[in-house]
Amino acid sequence: EAQLLESGGGLVQPGGSLRLSCAASGFTFRDYAMTWVRQAPGKGLEWVSSIGGSGGDIYYGDSVKGRFTISRDNSQNILYLQMNSLRAEDTALYYCAKMSRYVVGATYNWFDPWGQGTLVTVSS
Amino acid sequence: DIQLTQSPSFLSASVGDRVTITCRASQDISNFLAWYQQKPGKAPKVLIYAASSLQSGVPSRFSGSGSGTEFTLTISSLQPEDFATYYCQQVNYYPLTFGGGTEVEIK
Numbered sequence: 001e002a003q004l005l006e007s008g009g010g011l012v013q014p015g016g017s018l019r020l021s022c023a024a025s026g027f028t029f030r031d032y033a034m035t036w037v038r039q040a041p042g043k044g045l046e047w048v049s050s051i052g053g054s055g056g057d058i059y060y061g062d063s064v065k066g067r068f069t070i071s072r073d074n075s076q077n078i079l080y081l082q083m084n085s086l087r088a089e090d091t092a093l094y095y096c097a098k099m100s101r102y103v104v105g106a107t108y109n110w111f112d113p114w115g116q117g118t119l120v121t122v123s124s
Numbered sequence: 125d126i127q128l129t130q131s132p133s134f135l136s137a138s139v140g141d142r143v144t145i146t147c148r149a150s151q152d153i154s155n156f157l158a159w160y161q162q163k164p165g166k167a168p169k170v171l172i173y174a175a176s177s178l179q180s181g182v183p184s185r186f187s188g189s190g191s192g193t194e195f196t197l198t199i200s201s202l203q204p205e206d207f208a209t210y211y212c213q214q215v216n217y218y219p220l221t222f223g224g225g226t227e228v229e230i231k
Contacts, residue, residue, distance in 0.1 A: 037168075045160075045168065045211055047220040059218045062125075095167055107216050108174050110158040114167035 002027040002113050004096050009118030016086050020118055022079040022096030030054075030074040033099035035111060036081050038092035038120075048094070049081065053102040063089075086122045093117040126150050126214050130223035138231045143199040145226045147212035152192050156216035159188055159197045162225075163208045172197065173215070204230055 008020040022034070035050040049060045049070040058070055069082040079096050097111035127150040137143050147157065155175035160168040170179045172188035175195055185200045199206055207230045212223040 044225045045162075045213075045222040047213075047222065050220070061219050100173070105218075107156060110170050110173040110213070110215050111160075111168075112170040112179065114169070116167055 002098055004098065004113060004115035006094065006096050006115045006118035009094065009120045011121045011123065012086055013124050014087060014122055016122070017082070017084045018086065018120060020081040020083065020094055020096075020120070022081075022115055024077045024079065024098070027098065029072075029077040031102055033057075033101055033104045033106075033109065034072060034079045035097050035099055036070065036079075037095045037097060037111070037114075038090075039095070039117075040089075040092045043092075046092075050099065050104045051079070052104045057104045059104055083120070086120075088122050091120060091122050093119050125219055126153060126217050126221050128212050128214060128221055128223035130210075130212060130226050132226060133224060134227045134229070136229040136231050137202050139202055139204060141202045143202050143206075143228065145197045145210055145212075145228075147190075147195045147197070147223050149193045149195070149214060153214045153216065155191045156214055157188075157190070157195050158213045158215050159186075160211045160213065161206075161208045162211065168211065171210075199228075202228075202230070206230070 159172040
């Protein structure tokens with residue numbers, strides 16, 4: 001059974017940095033694209049970034065482009081999200097999820113499963 | 125960017141009721157749509173992919189239909205455990221986008 005476990009969240013000041021990790025198990029990690037999705041308190045879901053199985057194809061949402069960097073270590077089965085220049089509006093629960101395809105740009109690329117999330121709070 | 129508009133945003137229904145949630149896309153997305161269920165305090169879970177394909181393990185009372193710009197998620201007979209928020213997502217055009225969600229309350 002595929003499982004994902006996020007870590008690395010916490011309280012950070014505006015302008016600060018944080019690196020999230022997502023440890024994967026129960027599936028062949030390198031064979032699937034992976035993604036980050038966030039959910040602000042009491043709000044809906046917002047896609048953040050996705051990375052292909054090889055790490056070669058990467059997409060970002062406009063709200064994080066230039067500030068966040070997604071990466072993966074296929075030898076350790078870990079997905080990362082480096083978050084720089086954090087703003088109050090980045091406060092959210094951050095989920096990682098496995099995508100259904102190897103390539104980010106493939107069709108029918110839904111998210112399953114999702115991790116339990118890690119909370120990022122940006123506040124002074 | 126493709127906008128997804130869900131309606132209603134909130135609904136209250138009784139156990140056994142048939143419930144329908146609509147998701148409208150701002151442009152033609154063929155059948156590149158997924159539906160997710162999120163229970164309070166939990167991560168989302170995929171119910172439907174490719175607009176109408178039931179994910180393995182999901183009860184058959186859930187079904188999806190539609191193509192192009194209009195899609196529906198139907199729960200044929202609402203159960204107490206279906207209390208949750210439901211989101212549609214277009215899964216083919218970047219940036220990927222979600223609908224605003226539909227909260228389902230059990231009367």
